[in-house]
Amino acid sequence: MKRIAILGSTGSIGTQTLDVVRANGDIEVVGIAAGRNIDALESQIREFSPKICGVWDEEKAKELAVRVADTDTKIVSGMEGLLEIAVMEGYEILVTAVVGMIGIRPTMAAIEAGKDIALANKETLVTAGHLIIPLVKEKKVRLLPVDSEHSAIFQCLNGEHGNKIEKILLTASGGPFRGWTREQMKNVQVEDALKHPNWSMGAKITIDSSTMVNKGLEVMEAKWLFDVGMDDVQVVVQPKSVIHSMVQFEDGAVMAQLGTPDMKLPIQYALYYPERRPMKGDRLDFWSMKEIIFDKPDYENFRGLALARDAGKAGGSVPVVFNAANEFAVAKFLGKKISYLEITDMIEAAMEHHKKIAHPSLDEVLDAEAETYEFLKKQWNF
Numbered sequence: 001m002k003r004i005a006i007l008g009s010t011g012s013i014g015t016q017t018l019d020v021v022r023a024n025g026d027i028e029v030v031g032i033a034a035g036r037n038i039d040a041l042e043s044q045i046r047e048f049s050p051k052i053c054g055v056w057d058e059e060k061a062k063e064l065a066v067r068v069a070d071t072d073t074k075i076v077s078g079m080e081g082l083l084e085i086a087v088m089e090g091y092e093i094l095v096t097a098v099v100g101m102i103g104i105r106p107t108m109a110a111i112e113a114g115k116d117i118a119l120a121n122k123e124t125l126v127t128a129g130h131l132i133i134p135l136v137k138e139k140k141v142r143l144l145p146v147d148s149e150h151s152a153i154f155q156c157l158n159g160e161h162g163n164k165i166e167k168i169l170l171t172a173s174g175g176p177f178r179g180w181t182r183e184q185m186k187n188v189q190v191e192d193a194l195k196h197p198n199w200s201m202g203a204k205i206t207i208d209s210s211t212m213v214n215k216g217l218e219v220m221e222a223k224w225l226f227d228v229g230m231d232d233v234q235v236v237v238q239p240k241s242v243i244h245s246m247v248q249f250e251d252g253a254v255m256a257q258l259g260t261p262d263m264k265l266p267i268q269y270a271l272y273y274p275e276r277r278p279m280k281g282d283r284l285d286f287w288s289m290k291e292i293i294f295d296k297p298d299y300e301n302f303r304g305l306a307l308a309r310d311a312g313k314a315g316g317s318v319p320v321v322f323n324a325a326n327e328f329a330v331a332k333f334l335g336k337k338i339s340y341l342e343i344t345d346m347i348e349a350a351m352e353h354h355k356k357i358a359h360p361s362l363d364e365v366l367d368a369e370a371e372t373y374e375f376l377k378k379q380w381n382f
C-alpha cells in the first residue's frame with residue numbers, strides 16, 4: 001500500500017490524483033489540503049478518511065471541523081497546517097498540487113522530512129529551484145515531475161543511464177491566441193483566455209498558457225529538473241498537444257513521449273514510478289490524426305515568453321519577481337481589474353524595478369515576492 005498526501009486536493013490536479021487513487025485501489029490518502037472549498041474537502045474526507053486535512057482559510061477550517069466532527073480527521077489551517085501535513089509520519093509521497101509560490105515552504109519541509117515529491121506546482125521550482133534541488137540531493141529523495149512536458153522528458157530519459165542531453169524540445173500548444181498580434185490581443189476577455197485548445201486545467205495555468213508565460217515557467221522548470229542551460233531548452237509550437245515533449249541526445253537521436261491530453265497519465269506515472277500501471281481512457285488514433293504540425297514560438301507578440309527567458313538567464317531573484325508579478329497580474333486579470341496585455345506590462349515593470357540578489361535565501365525569496373506585490377499595488381493604484 002502506497003501512502004500519499006495531496007496539497008491542493010480540490011483542484012484540477014488534486015481531483016485527478018484522487019481519480020488515479022480510485023482507479024488503482026492500493027493508495028492510502030493520509031493528508032489533504034485546499035484553500036477554501038470545504039464542500040469538496042468534506043466529501044473527500046468522507047470518501048478517503050485522511051488522518052489530517054488542511055484548510056488555508058481559518059474561518060472555513062473551523063466550519064469544516066464542525067461539519068466533520070463525526071469523523072477521525074484532524075482539521076488544521078494556514079501555513080502551519082500545510083507544514084504539519086508535509087512533515088507528518090506515515091506517508092511516502094507528497095503531491096504538491098497547490099497553485100503558486102505558496103507551495104515552496106511545505107514542499108521544502110516535506111523534503112527535509114525525507115518525503116518523495118510528485119511536483120505539479122511549477123512556481124515552486126521556478127522560484128526556489130536553487131534551494132530545492134540541493135536539498136533533494138542532500139536528503140536523497142525523489143522529485144517526480146507531474147507537469148505533462150516534464151513527465152514526458154522524464155519518460156524519455158528512462159533507461160538512458162546518464163546519457164547527455166543535447167537539447168530538450170519543449171512542446172507548446174501556443175494557446176487560444178496562437179498566431180495573433182498584440183494589437184489583436186488588446187481586447188481579450190477572461191472568458192476568451194480561459195478557453196485552452198486542448199487541456200482542461202485550473203484558471204491560473206490556463207491564463208498562463210494563453211500568454212505563453214506557462215511555457216516560460218516550464219523552460220525554467222526544465223532547467224532545474226534536468227540540469228540543463230536555458231539555451232538547451234528549445235520551445236517548439238505543436239498546436240494539438242499530441243507530443244508532450246522530446247529529448248535530443250548527442251548522437252542526434254530524438255526521443256518523444258506522445259499521448260492524449262490527460263493529466264492522469266503523468267500523475268499515475270509519478271506515483272508508481274518506475275512501474276507503468278494500466279490506465280483506461282482514450283488512445284491516440286494516428287490514422288485519423290494524419291499529421292502533426294510544428295512552428296516557431298513568437299517571442300515578439302508573446303512577451304511573457306521572452307521575459308521568462310530573460311528571467312531564467314538572469315537567475316537569482318529575477319525568476320521570483322517574474323513569477324510573483326505574473327501571479328499578481330493573473331489574479332487581477334481574472335478579477336477583471338486589468339486588461340489582458342497588462343499582465344505582461346506588470347511583469348516587465350516589476351523586473352525592471354528589481355535589484356537582483358544572486359543567491360537568495362528562502363526568506364529573501366519570500367521578501368522578493370512581497371516586494372513585487374507592493375511595487376505593483378503602488379504602480380497600478382490598487
Ligand SMILES: NC(=O)C1=CN([C@@H]2O[C@H](COP(=O)(O)OP(=O)(O)OC[C@H]3O[C@@H](n4cnc5c(N)ncnc54)[C@H](OP(=O)(O)O)[C@@H]3O)[C@@H](O)[C@H]2O)C=CC1
Nearest residue numbers: 008010011012013034035036037056098099120121201202
Ligand atoms: N491543471 C493541470 O492540468 C496542470 C497544472 N499544473 C500546475 O499544478 C498546480 C495546480 O494547478 P491546478 O490543479 O490547475 O490548479 P487549481 O486552481 O485547479 O487548484 C488549485 C488547488 O490549490 C488549492 N489552493 C489554492 N490556494 C491555496 C492555499 N493558500 N492553501 C492551500 N491550498 C490552496 C485550491 O484549493 P481551493 O479549491 O479551495 O481553492 C485547489 O485545491 C499549478 O501550479 C499548475 O501550474 C501543471 C501542469 C498541468
Ligand SMILES: CC(=O)[C@@H](O)[C@H](O)COP(=O)(O)O
Nearest residue numbers: 147148172173174175209214
Ligand atoms: C497539461 C500541462 O502540462 C500544461 O502545462 C499544458 O502543457 C499547457 O499547455 P501549453 O502551455 O502548451 O498551452
Ligand SMILES: [Mn+2]
Nearest residue numbers: 147148149218
Ligand atoms: Mn505543462
